[in-house]
Amino acid sequence: MKPLKVAVLGCGSVGSQVVRLLDEQAGDLTARVGAPLELVGVAVRRLDAPREVKVPEGLLTTDAEELVTRADLVVEVIGGIEPARSLILRALDHGASVVTANKALLAADGPALYAAADLAARDLFYEAAVAGAIPILRPLRESLAGDRVTRVLGIVNGTTNFILDKMDTAGSGFAEALEEAQELGYAEADPTADVEGFDAAAKAAILASLAFHSRVTVDDVHREGISEVTAADVQSAREMGSVVKLLAIAELRGGEAGEAVAVRVHPAMIPRSHPLASVREAFNAVFVESEAAGELMFYGPGAGGSPTASAVLGDLVTVARNQLAGTRGPGESAYAERPVLPMGETVTRYHVAIDVDDRAGVLAAVANAFADQGVSIQTVKQEGRGLDAQLVVVSHSATDAQLAATVDQLRTMDAVREVTSVMRVEGGVE
Structure with missing residues (x-):
């Protein structure tokens, strides 16, 4: 069959692994999709920047706007709001389906992207935006579509989990544990997005939107980070038979005016008997409670180039199949229109x-x-x-x-x- 043309926007830790997997697994991907996936370009800011993976000659370009107009499928792994937002909208407008890992953009402006995908009759998939390789968004959006989810409780930031784990198991102070996380590559030189909860808040907004069929933005999420957690807090939790974790919590709350959504990110003490208490180092886990299925837990590596690229490729196969079949996956489900409770x-x-x-x-x-x-x-x-x-x-x-x-x-x-x-x-x- 005629190949489906793929454009990759960004060639950092995730984008470079997407390029690698597209090459190494080309035969299997063709069999799974039903047509070859042909990489037609990789958009970057600098052509001469060092990269983890060698990109085939002639594919690197700094003209991302032109690249998306000649692709059937666009993978966006740039991150941030702009130019990612404009490029995604341009890709959809030119008839391409989009796979993105951009949690910040989805949490800030998801409805506008969904509307653009609906207008173009194309897919917008983003499994990699939350919890890396862990399949959690698709189960919420599809597997549990016939159930009623009442609560989502998760550890969705590997950097903060590593820091809190070291404070608990090794007796490290916050600054010492953060320094170790930076040395191991788990934390950025500027760790603010992680340790102050911004990253987790964006993911919490996405989880709440899917779980409760209501529009939730990052501005709706109450956010507190872990920079104020002390060794005394961790010791006090230990004496209670508990452990301190940075949790993303989304839940349904009933009241006289009807149901509402509560969404928050903050450090909390949880009993060591709880499944999330055993999540160590930089791993992520999401605990879902629903009326019919009961309690479900999703666990695995929540970040890193290769794990996140795995989730990207999974979405890419799905949207490619849909495009060949002339169908689309599920779009935005916001019919419930539940309000978000103030903290x-x-x-x-x-x-x-x-x-x-x-x-x-x-x-x-x-x-x-x-x-x-x-x-x-x-x-x-x-x-x-x-x-x-x-x-x-x-x-x-x-x-x-x-x-x-x-x-x-x-x-x-x-x-x-x-x-x-x-x-x-x-x-x-x-």
């Missing part, structure tokens, strides 16, 4: 460590502060240290606004010297 209305639990004066009546005063805000206490642990003491309080579930108000009230009390740590708690028995 203050989200129900959660807190672990609060408080330095207080070691004298009679202090514990009762602290308990009253929780009661004043309508928050029930699950456990209290007190340790005396001479003239002062430390209280560690774990709450029952309450709205985040109630819990935040409790912490604010504690900080105004004469007997409270300092609220030394505040961290959310997920999972376990209340």
Whole structure:
């Protein structure tokens, strides 16, 4: 059959591996698709930049806009918002289906891209945008299309998981663990996107949109990073039989006005008995809860050139088959139009460590502060240290606004010297 022409935009760690796999697996890909996949160009910013994989002569180009107009299938692995957005729209307008790994763009402007794909009657696939090689988006979009997903809980950033794992298992401090992650190539020289939760927030928006058939953007996601997590937090979690993880959480919440979506990214303590607690180093895992299927867990390498390229190639085979058959895969599903709850209305639990004066009546005063805000206490642990003491309080579930108000009230009390740590708690028995 006539070959399908493939253009690759970007030739970094992922793009170079896509080029390699297209060459090494050409025969198998032809058999799986039903037609050859012919690489017609690789768009780059600099022709002379060093690359992991040698690109066949004559395929490198700096004219990405021209390249996408002569391709049947376009793979976008540039990242960022522009020029990726304009190039994807141009490719769709010229009749190409698109495979992208661009989580930031999808989380910021997914609906516009979906609309362009619908107008062009072409596919827009993006399995590689979340959790690397782990197949999670397609199960949400297709395998669980007949089910009702109620919660998605995941570790979706390998850099932060590596750092927190080292703080737990090796006793490292945050700065020391971050430096090791950078030395091993898990963290960028500027790790802000990872350690401050921006990367995970974009992925959480994509997961929530698919799981709950509602439009969720990155601006809807409450975000906190791990830069403030201390060795004392990790030790306190260990004493509770828990571990600290950066979690992306998306869940359905019911109320008088109907169902709404709550989406958040933040560090949290989870019991060591929870499946996500055993996810080590730079691995990712996503835990899905649904009414019919129950609890499902997806686990594997969440980043890296070769694993992510595997997900890209999987999408490429699918969109190529669809184009040959004259069909399309599923597009945007936003029929539910559920609103996104503000973080203050989200129900959660807190672990609060408080330095207080070691004298009679202090514990009762602290308990009253929780009661004043309508928050029930699950456990209290007190340790005396001479003239002062430390209280560690774990709450029952309450709205985040109630819990935040409790912490604010504690900080105004004469007997409270300092609220030394505040961290959310997920999972376990209340």
